[in-house]
Each structure stands twice: as C-alpha cells, then as structure tokens.
Amino acid sequence: MPSDRGRCRDIVSETLDETSVVSLMHRQHIEQCAECRRELESQRAVRSSIRLLRAAMIEPPDDLLGAIYGELRRCAASPSRRLARLLRVAPYVGGVLAAGAAGAVLAGRTRRTRFGVV
Amino acid sequence: MNPPEMARYVEAARRGDHEAFEQLVRLTYRDTYTLAYRLTGNEEDARDVVQETYLRTYRSLGRFRGDSQFSTWLYRITANCAASVSARSARHRHAELGPDTLVVDLRADHDPAQHADATALRVRLEAAIAELPPRLRQVIVLRDVYELPHDQIAAELGISESAAKVRLHRARRMLRDRLFSGDQRHAI
Numbered sequence: 509m510p511s512d513r514g515r516c517r518d519i520v521s522e523t524l525d526e527t528s529v530v531s532l533m534h535r536q537h538i539e540q541c542a543e544c545r546r547e548l549e550s551q552r553a554v555r556s557s558i559r560l561l562r563a564a565m566i567e568p569p570d571d572l573l574g575a576i577y578g579e580l581r582r583c584a585a586s587p588s589r590r591l592a593r594l595l596r597v598a599p600y601v602g603g604v605l606a607a608g609a610a611g612a613v614l615a616g617r618t619r620r621t622r623f624g625v626v
Numbered sequence: 627m628n629p630p631e632m633a634r635y636v637e638a639a640r641r642g643d644h645e646a647f648e649q650l651v652r653l654t655y656r657d658t659y660t661l662a663y664r665l666t667g668n669e670e671d672a673r674d675v676v677q678e679t680y681l682r683t684y685r686s687l688g689r690f691r692g693d694s695q696f697s698t699w700l701y702r703i704t705a706n707c708a709a710s711v712s713a714r715s716a717r718h719r720h721a722e723l724g725p726d727t728l729v730v731d732l733r734a735d736h737d738p739a740q741h742a743d744a745t746a747l748r749v750r751l752e753a754a755i756a757e758l759p760p761r762l763r764q765v766i767v768l769r770d771v772y773e774l775p776h777d778q779i780a781a782e783l784g785i786s787e788s789a790a791k792v793r794l795h796r797a798r799r800m801l802r803d804r805l806f807s808g809d810q811r812h813a814i
Contacts, residue, residue: 521795525776554802557751558770561664564748568659572673576651576680583681584644 520547524555629695636696640687647687651680654697658704664767665708667756671715678707701772705764705782712760754804758797765790766797 519534538544632653638646655676662675682703690699755763764783768774769790774782780790 517792517795521791524798550802550806551798554798554805555770557747557805558755558766558801560744560748561751561755561771564660564752565656566660566663566752568656568676569669569673572659572676573652573655575673576655576677577648579677579681580644580648580651580684583684 516541516544516547520544520551523548524551632696633692636687636690636692640690647684650696654700655680657697658700661701661704661767661772662708664752664755664771665705665760665764666712666715667760667763671708671711675704675707675711678711679704682707698774701768701774702778702782705768705774705779708764709783712764750805754801757804758800762793762797762800765793766801769794770798 516537519537523534523538538548632650635646635650635653639650658679659672659676662672662679663669666672666675679700683700686703690696755767758766761783765779768779768782769776776787776790776794780787783790785793
C-alpha cells in the first residue's frame with residue numbers, strides 16, 4: 509500500500525538521518541519489519557561509502573584560479589551594481605525631465621499668448 | 627587551514643582587504659570546484675558555478691555574520707549558484723568522470739591494496755552520483771557528502787524541506803541500486 513510504503517520510507521529516512529531522536533514507535537517498527545531493516549542497512553552502507561568522497565578532491569582546471577581572480581578584479585574595479593544601474597538610466601531620466609520642462613515652458617507660453625498676456 | 631586563521635582572512639576581507647579575499651579564494655577554490663562539479667556533473671557548468679560563487683561571496687561578504695563557518699556559508703552559496711546554473715542549462719549533460727578528471731585523495735593512506743580498493747570505490751561512486759538526475763544528485767551531495775542540514779538544503783535549492791527529504795530518499799535508493807545491483811532490491 510502506498511501509505512505503508514510512505515510510512516516505511518519516512519521511518520527509514522529519519523532513522524538513518526538521526527537528525528532527531530528516533531521515536532520508540534519507529535524503533536519498534538524497524539525491529540519488527542524485516543524489509544525496513546534491510547532497507548536501513550543497505551542505505552547505511554551507501555551513506556558511509558558516500559562519506560568517503562568528502563576527503564576526495566576533484567582537481568580543478570589549471571586556469572580556473574586565474575579566471576576567478578580576473579572576474580573579481582573586474583568586479584572590484586567596476587562601480588557597484590546600484591551605481592552602474594543609476595548611471596545607465598541617468599541619460600533617459602535626464603531626457604524625460606528635460607522634455608517635461610520644455611513641455612511645461614511651451615504650455616505656459618501658449619497659455620499666456622491665448623489670454624493675451626504677451 | 628585552521629578556522630581561526632580563516633576567520634582572520636574573512637574579517638580582513640570584510641574590511642575591504644582585496645588581497646585577503648584572494649587568499650580566501652586560493653585556499654578554498656579546490657573544495658568549491660569539487661562541490662560544484664559534483665552538483666552539476668560537468669566541468670563547464672562547474673567553472674561557471676565557481677566563478678559566480680566567488681562573485682556573490684565578494685559582493686555579500688558584508689552580510690556574513692559568522693554564525694556558521696565560512697566554508698559552510700560558501701557551500702550554501704555554491705549550492706544556490708549550482709541550482710541556478712542547472713536550471714538555466716538546457717544541456718543537462720550527465721558526464722561521468724573521464725580519464726582527464728583527476729580525483730585526489732587528501733587522506734594519508736599508506737596501504738597500496740587498500741588505497742587501490744578505495745580509489746576504485748570512489749570512481750564508482752563519483753560515476754554513479756554523476757548519473758543521477760540533477761535534482762536528486764544535488765540533494766544527496768549536499769546532505770550525505772557535505773552534511774548540510776535539510777532546512778539549509780531546501781532553502782538553497784528553493785524547495786520545501788519535505789521535498790528535499792523525499793528526493794534524498796530516492797537518491798539514496800537509486801545510488802544503492804546502481805552501486806550494489808547484485809543485492810536484493812526492496813520495495814520501500
């Protein structure tokens with residue numbers, strides 16, 4: 509049954525992880541269920557094998573360190589991202605403001621002409 | 627490198643000492659590359675992940691509060707970058723460790739026969755992990771090799787904690803079936 513399989517899976521995982529105190533109910537289940545015991549043992553074997561990898565390094569390409577330093581120096585030399593974004597949008601913002609100001613001046617002049625102020 | 631020495635470099639780097647940060651990179655990049663390679667399964671993506679990891683680390687070093695070890699913080703950033711790279715990489719190559727990939731054992735091991743057995747097992751393990759689907763591979767590497775807690779794995783991969791646990795269980799089962807295929811398989 510899927511619910512049993514799900515329950516057994518949780519029991520095996522939690523017992524294996526030992527992240528929390530294994531409940532008495534789980535321990536009793538493991539003791540009584542041969543299938544869960546086998547699953548637990550085989551997964552324990554896998555996990556202890558995997559932990560061997562912690563001490564094994566995969567040798568990086570020779571040029572990687574230089575490439576990282578290069579990226580970092582570029583990053584350090586360039587302005588901050590916020591400032592860079594500000595500099596990028598500044599001409600557009602300036603243009604919009606100038607256009608707005610020009611429009612306001614023109615509108616004011618037109619209004620004064622219409623009412624015969626000029 | 628011992629943690630206090632690492633902490634001194636971290637503190638200097640946080641104050642803006644660029645050379646101290648480069649020193650941190652030099653001391654940690656092999657470990658970071660190893661994790662990135664195991665998470666992505668190929669050299670090209672691993673390179674991208676490592677470079678992105680150090681850029682993010684450099685930019686956010688001011689936010690490192692020292693609650694955890696610097697190496698753990700670096701693993702989390704690496705995991706997050708690897709998840710992004712894997713998500714945008716349409717290739718999803720499942721490269722096995724080829725003859726050009728050099729695996730170096732850091733433990734002192736003087737028995738040649740034992741050493742040969744251990745090397746053979748490691749090569750099989752690396753290959754079996756590389757063959758796992760990326761979303762299962764990421765979880766099992768972070769949990770079982772690097773021992774990150776479930777909540778941190780879930781946070782960095784952008785998934786729920788229960789999803790992380792389910793993926794871990796599936797990954798362990800798949801790995802067991804691939805490594806010990808002669809053994810009896812179970813239905814849990």
